[in-house]
Amino acid sequence: MLWFICFFNYADRQSIFSVFPKLKEEFGFDKAQLGLIGSAFMWVYAAGAPFAGFICDRFRRKDLILGGCLFWSSITMATGFCHQLWHFVTVRALEGFGETFYFPASMSLASDYHGPKTRSRALSFHQSSVYIGTIGGSWIGAFFAEKYGWRLGFYFFGGMGFFLALVLYKFLREPARGEAEATTPENAKAAVTPDERLGISETLSLIFRRPAILLLMAAFLAANFVATIFLTWTPTFLVEKFHFKLTAAGLSGSVFIHLASAVSVPIAGWLADRLSRRIFGGRILIQGAGLLAGASFVFLVGTTASTSVLLLAMTAFGFCKGFYDSGIFASVFDLIEPRARGAAAGIMNTVGWGGGALGPLFVGLASKYGSKSTEMENMSDAIALGGAVYLFGAAALVFAFLSAKKQVTK
Numbered sequence: 001m002l003w004f005i006c007f008f009n010y011a012d013r014q015s016i017f018s019v020f021p022k023l024k025e026e027f028g029f030d031k032a033q034l035g036l037i038g039s040a041f042m043w044v045y046a047a048g049a050p051f052a053g054f055i056c057d058r059f060r061r062k063d064l065i066l067g068g069c070l071f072w073s074s075i076t077m078a079t080g081f082c083h084q085l086w087h088f089v090t091v092r093a094l095e096g097f098g099e100t101f102y103f104p105a106s107m108s109l110a111s112d113y114h115g116p117k118t119r120s121r122a123l124s125f126h127q128s129s130v131y132i133g134t135i136g137g138s139w140i141g142a143f144f145a146e147k148y149g150w151r152l153g154f155y156f157f158g159g160m161g162f163f164l165a166l167v168l169y170k171f172l173r174e175p176a177r178g179e180a181e182a183t184t185p186e187n188a189k190a191a192v193t194p195d196e197r198l199g200i201s202e203t204l205s206l207i208f209r210r211p212a213i214l215l216l217m218a219a220f221l222a223a224n225f226v227a228t229i230f231l232t233w234t235p236t237f238l239v240e241k242f243h244f245k246l247t248a249a250g251l252s253g254s255v256f257i258h259l260a261s262a263v264s265v266p267i268a269g270w271l272a273d274r275l276s277r278r279i280f281g282g283r284i285l286i287q288g289a290g291l292l293a294g295a296s297f298v299f300l301v302g303t304t305a306s307t308s309v310l311l312l313a314m315t316a317f318g319f320c321k322g323f324y325d326s327g328i329f330a331s332v333f334d335l336i337e338p339r340a341r342g343a344a345a346g347i348m349n350t351v352g353w354g355g356g357a358l359g360p361l362f363v364g365l366a367s368k369y370g371s372k373s374t375e376m377e378n379m380s381d382a383i384a385l386g387g388a389v390y391l392f393g394a395a396a397l398v399f400a401f402l403s404a405k406k407q408v409t410k
Contacts, residue, residue, distance in 0.1 A: 001172050002106050003129040005069055008161035009102050010133030012076040013041060013095065015141030015157055016088075018235045018250035019150040023088070026150075031236075031375065033085055035364025038232040040089045042357030045096035046350045053104040053346020057339060058197055061105035062174045068105075069165035072098030077158030080151035104345040107329045108177075111341055115180035117273060119333065120283055124269025124326045131258035131265070131322075135251070138235065142250025178338040203340045207347060213335055215400035216284070217351040222393030223291060223324055224356030226298055226386040230257060232360035233379070234314075241376050242307050256311050257318035264322030272327055276334070281404035283327035283334065288397035290323025295390035302384025324393075335404060359386075 020034050029037075056064050075095045082088050107123065114122040137157065144153035198206070207213055234253035238244040244252060268286050275282030297317035304310050329345055336344050363382045370378025 001168050002065070002110060002126055004164060005065060005161075005168070006102070006106065006126060006129040007133040007136065008069065008073065008157060008164060009099055010130050011137035011140070012072060012157050012161060013099065014134045014137030014231060014254070015076075015153050016079065016092065017232050018138040018142040018246075018253070019145045019153070020232075020236050021239050021246055021249075022145050022150045027083075027085070029085065031364040031367045031379075032361075033364075034236075035232070035361040037085075037088045037092055038228070038360035038364075039357045041092040041096040041099075042228060042353045042360075043096070044093040045100045046352075046354030046357060048097050048100035049104065049346040049349035049353065050343070051346070052101040053343040053349075054200065054203070056101065056105040056108055056342035056346070057203070060174050061109040061342070062169075062172050064101045064105040065109070066165045066169055066172065068098050068101040069161055073158045073161030073165065075158070076154050076161065078154075079158075080154040100346075100349065103329075103349055104342045107333075107345045108338075108342040109175065111329075111333050112175040112177055112179040112338065116276065116334065119180075120269040120272035120276070120326055120330045121266065122269075123328075123330050124265045124272075127265050127269075127322075127325050127328075128262045130325070131262040131318075134231065134258045135254040138254035139247070139251040142235065142247045145250075146245070146247045181338060198339050203343045206336055206340050207344050210335055210403075212281075212284075212400045212403035213332060213344070215396045215403060216332055217348055219287070219291070219324075219393040219396040219400065220328060220348055220352035221355035222389050222396065223321075224352040225359040225389050227321070228353075228356045228359040229363050229383060229386055230317075233363050233383070237379060237383070241380065242310065252311070256314040257321070260315045260318030261322035261325065264319045265326050268323040268326035269330075272330065281331075281334070281401045283331040284397055284401040284404060287324045287327045287331060288394050288401065290320045290325075291390045291394040291397065294320030294324070295387040295394070297387075298390055299384045299387030302380045302382070302386070331400075 017038065023029050024034065072095050075091055075098055079091045082091060110122055110126060111119060141153040144150065144156065235249040238249040238253050239246060268290070272283040272286045275285065294317050297313045297320060300313040301310060301317060304313060329348070332344050332348060333341055363379060366382035367375045367379040370381065372378045372381065
């Protein structure tokens with residue numbers, strides 16, 4: 001059930017990017033203005049995430065998940081009525097607010113179904129909906145835009161998400177907090193009274209006094225900076241540099257990267273569960289391998305002039321990305337108790353998406369004001385710099401693993 005909700009979570013947020021060329025054509029938006037539209041969602045999403053995290057540690061997560069789905073689906077439909085730049089910025093900001101409740105609540109809820117032995121596999125399976133939703137949002141949004149007008153895609157996705165939320169109110173179950181840990185003898189004592197709420201200061205202390213968690217957040221920021229660039233600009237990049245048609249760009253811009261991630265993430269989740277039984281922090285090592293290997297492919301996407309090399313590089317990047325994504329929340333949950341997981345996921349989203357939101361704006365500004373003779377040359381260079389950002393994230397994960405080892409030793 002969470003898989004399908006997350007599918008629409010990502011399809012709704014992604015569909016706007018596949019119609020950027022249409023918005024540029026109809027409204028005359030330049031790349032800096034399009035970058036602002038892309039970043040508006042992410043800034044509000046990030047700003048609201050800590051609030052959403054603390055709320056989900058105190059209220060029924062089912063209500064936050066499904067209520068959020070109703071809200072963001074309504075906003076998605078409202079996007080079809082936009083006519084000015086401030087309209088687009090406003091609806092994207094409101095959609096970010098609606099969606100910010102989803103991941104803290106859903107990851108906390110899923111972690112109460114799955115303990116340490118199966119958590120990576122479960123969250124990795126859920127993560128595959130991110131990729132399929134991204135592909136669906138890009139392709140279907142571009143298809144509607146090319147055949148029937150760009151507005152129809154927003155009515156379609158919003159209406160389907162609204163219907164799904166109403167149906168799932170009957171079927172989604174709220175587990176007890178700490179339910180999964182209670183099934184393991186070594187954690188049973190800690191999970192006996194899982195619904196006792198932690199104070200805000202106590203929760204913040206659990207999160208910010210652990211260097212490994214802070215380093216995981218730094219890596220998430222780096223990975224998201226690159227990911228949001230690809231989410232926002234790949235369709236435009238393919239249309240303007242490689243002369244794809246809009247529907248083909250909407251599909252190719254997502255399917256090569258995200259289908260590869262959908263294939264790799266369950267493999268990475270399985271490996272992470274196995275490795276974490278042998279080495280504390282093993283999930284972090286799997287993530288680090290993904291960023292380290294992916295850095296060269298990010299660079300290649302930005303620098304190549306060959307379509308075949310581009311598509312191979314995008315596929316390899318997507319495969320590596322799945323290895324990182326498999327442990328985004330599972331690695332953090334290894335280091336923190338169930339009652340603070342919603343807040344931890346919320347703060348994680350704030351750091352990752354708040355910093356990541358600079359990615360689309362960076363590429364938009366670099367394209368417009370860079371030193372090269374054309375906007376496309378500047379955009380290519382800006383995308384290639386994402387490889388260095390990936391290397392920074394890999395280094396943060398190495399230090400996070402070493403810090404986690406010290407924590408368990410103590």
